[in-house]
Amino acid sequence: MSAVSSAVAAVTTSGSGAGTAVVAGTGEAGSQVRRRRRLSPGRRLPAAPLVGPALVLVLWAAASAAGRLDPAAVPAPWTVLRTGVHLWTDGTLPNDILTSVRRAASGFAIGLAGGVLLALAAGLSRVGEALIDGTVQLNRAIPALGLIPLFILWLGIGETFKVAIIAIVVYIPIYLNTHAALSGIDSRFVELAEVQGLSRFQFVRQIVIPGALPGFFVGLRLGVTGSWLGLVVLEQINATSGLGYLMFQAQNYGQSDVILVGLVVYGIFGLVSDSAVRLIERRVLSWRRTLSN
Amino acid sequence: MAPHTEQLTRSAVRLRGLTRSFGGRTVLDGIDLDIPAGQFTALLGHSGSGKSTLLRAVAGLDHEVEGSGQLTAPERVSVVFQDSRLLPWRRVLDNVLLGTEGKEAAAKGREALAEVGLKGRERAWPSELSGGEAQRAALARSLVREPELLLADEPFGALDALTRIRMHGLLRELWERHRPSVLLVTHDVDEAVALAERVLVLEEGRIGVDVVIDRERPREEYREVLLGALGVTSDVR
Ligand SMILES: Nc1ncnc2c1ncn2[C@@H]1O[C@H](COP(=O)(O)OP(=O)(O)OP(=O)(O)O)[C@@H](O)[C@H]1O
Ligand SMILES: [Mg+2]
Numbered sequence: 001m002s003a004v005s006s007a008v009a010a011v012t013t014s015g016s017g018a019g020t021a022v023v024a025g026t027g028e029a030g031s032q033v034r035r036r037r038r039l040s041p042g043r044r045l046p047a048a049p050l051v052g053p054a055l056v057l058v059l060w061a062a063a064s065a066a067g068r069l070d071p072a073a074v075p076a077p078w079t080v081l082r083t084g085v086h087l088w089t090d091g092t093l094p095n096d097i098l099t100s101v102r103r104a105a106s107g108f109a110i111g112l113a114g115g116v117l118l119a120l121a122a123g124l125s126r127v128g129e130a131l132i133d134g135t136v137q138l139n140r141a142i143p144a145l146g147l148i149p150l151f152i153l154w155l156g157i158g159e160t161f162k163v164a165i166i167a168i169v170v171y172i173p174i175y176l177n178t179h180a181a182l183s184g185i186d187s188r189f190v191e192l193a194e195v196q197g198l199s200r201f202q203f204v205r206q207i208v209i210p211g212a213l214p215g216f217f218v219g220l221r222l223g224v225t226g227s228w229l230g231l232v233v234l235e236q237i238n239a240t241s242g243l244g245y246l247m248f249q250a251q252n253y254g255q256s257d258v259i260l261v262g263l264v265v266y267g268i269f270g271l272v273s274d275s276a277v278r279l280i281e282r283r284v285l286s287w288r289r290t291l292s293n
Numbered sequence: 294m295a296p297h298t299e300q301l302t303r304s305a306v307r308l309r310g311l312t313r314s315f316g317g318r319t320v321l322d323g324i325d326l327d328i329p330a331g332q333f334t335a336l337l338g339h340s341g342s343g344k345s346t347l348l349r350a351v352a353g354l355d356h357e358v359e360g361s362g363q364l365t366a367p368e369r370v371s372v373v374f375q376d377s378r379l380l381p382w383r384r385v386l387d388n389v390l391l392g393t394e395g396k397e398a399a400a401k402g403r404e405a406l407a408e409v410g411l412k413g414r415e416r417a418w419p420s421e422l423s424g425g426e427a428q429r430a431a432l433a434r435s436l437v438r439e440p441e442l443l444l445a446d447e448p449f450g451a452l453d454a455l456t457r458i459r460m461h462g463l464l465r466e467l468w469e470r471h472r473p474s475v476l477l478v479t480h481d482v483d484e485a486v487a488l489a490e491r492v493l494v495l496e497e498g499r500i501g502v503d504v505v506i507d508r509e510r511p512r513e514e515y516r517e518v519l520l521g522a523l524g525v526t527s528d529v530r
Binding site: 139151188189191192193194195196197202206207210213285287288 | 352354370371372374376378380381382383391392417420423434438494
């Protein structure tokens with residue numbers, strides 16, 4: 001037995017270069033086991049996602065305090081905070097936030113439902129695939145924001161058109177990723193389902209859908225980002241209310257602090273929604289062991 | 294051995310002139326084979342000789358393969374694959390219960406897991422199991438269905454030698470307890486002789502050798518015969 005294991009050791013170490021082979025093979029430190037170099041990044045730092053932003057904030061505050069920044073272009077963090085509080089207490093900010101969130105949420109919800117339903121229809125039936133997949137691929141080739149003029153003509157400049165554009169921006173990544181995941185299901189699992197005598201419904205529910213969930217979540221996160229992106233663009237060019245409108249007006253009056261307040265709020269939106277999706281993802285995909293945990 | 298002689302009179306698997314080919318190349322060339330109910334049969338053959346093709350045909354998994362011939366197999370068939378094929382998103386017990394329903398099934402699933410030595414691991418994720426444990430879970434999954442016929446395609450091929458020997462003991466034990474007919478595909482002659490009551494060798498699309506293993510006689514004897522049939526002469530080894 002020992003002869004076998006030493007032979008194996010000699011083979012493995014000789015592959016990693018002559019130097020190590022000598023050390024591991026004949027050195028008296030043969031009993032010392034060196035751990036392999038770790039390739040996964042290792043344990044997470046505490047509060048890791050906050051380290052970078054905190055650093056940026058500190059630098060910003062320091063530069064402002066030292067008078068190195070032009071207050072008209074980049075106001076100090078405390079000026080932004082004061083403006084934010086002011087806008088909040090006089091009711092402007094809550095109102096605009098509500099309007100914006102409502103737009104983004106309705107567009108997102110419609111896009112999510114549409115993307116998932118279309119992906120299921122295309123992924124689970126050949127007829128559905130023939131009808132849907134090509135059409136969506138075509139739709140995808142046209143940047144959704146390029147549809148704005150046409151949609152204004154069709155739907156008017158009100159809320160409907162904004163929600164529709166956001167829904168389009170959202171449904172495409174959700175559809176693409178979910179559909180790819182559905183059709184990329186491991187054929188070995190299909191075989192297993194046949195052997196275990198699963199009905200078509202059981203197969204879809206117990207194998208296809210859980211197997212497609214990781215892909216769906218990739219699409220979901222892209223969709224969430226997309227909904228905010230769509231919102232910003234829409235509100236800054238064709239709106240009379242909402243956060244983007246607030247910022248657009250501030251630009252006309254040269255109020256960079258208001259613009260920064262708007263950006264901070266957008267940032268918070270993005271962060272909160274992305275964390276929410278991640279949280280759900282971690283719950284739902286708890287069976288996965290990946291680099292991140 | 295006596296108690297199941299009456300069982301042996303019934304045929305579990307019956308093949309007549311079974312032919313399968315891929316793109317005009319004949320892999321199975323008119324196979325006639327009867328496997329009596331309750332018999333443990335091993336199928337040997339070179340790589341590419343068509344063992345998996347035969348097994349998949351019996352399992353009814355060869356949907357788009359050209360072929361002809363008659364095939365009779367029992368209603369309840371279980372398959373153990375070379376990989377454990379556990380669904381990574383289901384816990385071990387839920388994997389074992391795949392395709393079954395109800396409270397009774399759950400109890401049976403626990404029992405099957407206990408039988409393969411995985412008691413207490415019901416709620417583990419497949420990624421937390423070792424290769425041997427995963428394969429035992431797969432065995433439990435195939436047992437829950439109380440198969441009349443158990444098909445196994447190199448079920449131990451991916452395991453280390455030690456685990457393999459343990460699994461041999463386990464499979465043999467489970468077979469003695471539940472008495473399904475077994476068709477075990479392997480390319481390991483020793484495995485075949487150690488486990489099976491009957492060993493077949495697939496050669497050029499037909500059953501070339503068909504020997505019944507008498508446990509009283511030395512295994513070496515069968516080994517020589519089977520290795521010879523596979524074209525491995527003793528001086529080569
Ligand atoms: N789906 C397929 N399409 C084309 N050819 C195939 C297919 N499946 C098997 N074959 C061919 O049929 C022959 C028999 O394959 P099979 O998988 O049955 O061999 P095997 O005896 O199980 O070999 P191994 O011991 O390597 O698993 C091989 O030559 C293989 O290339
Ligand atoms: Mg094979």
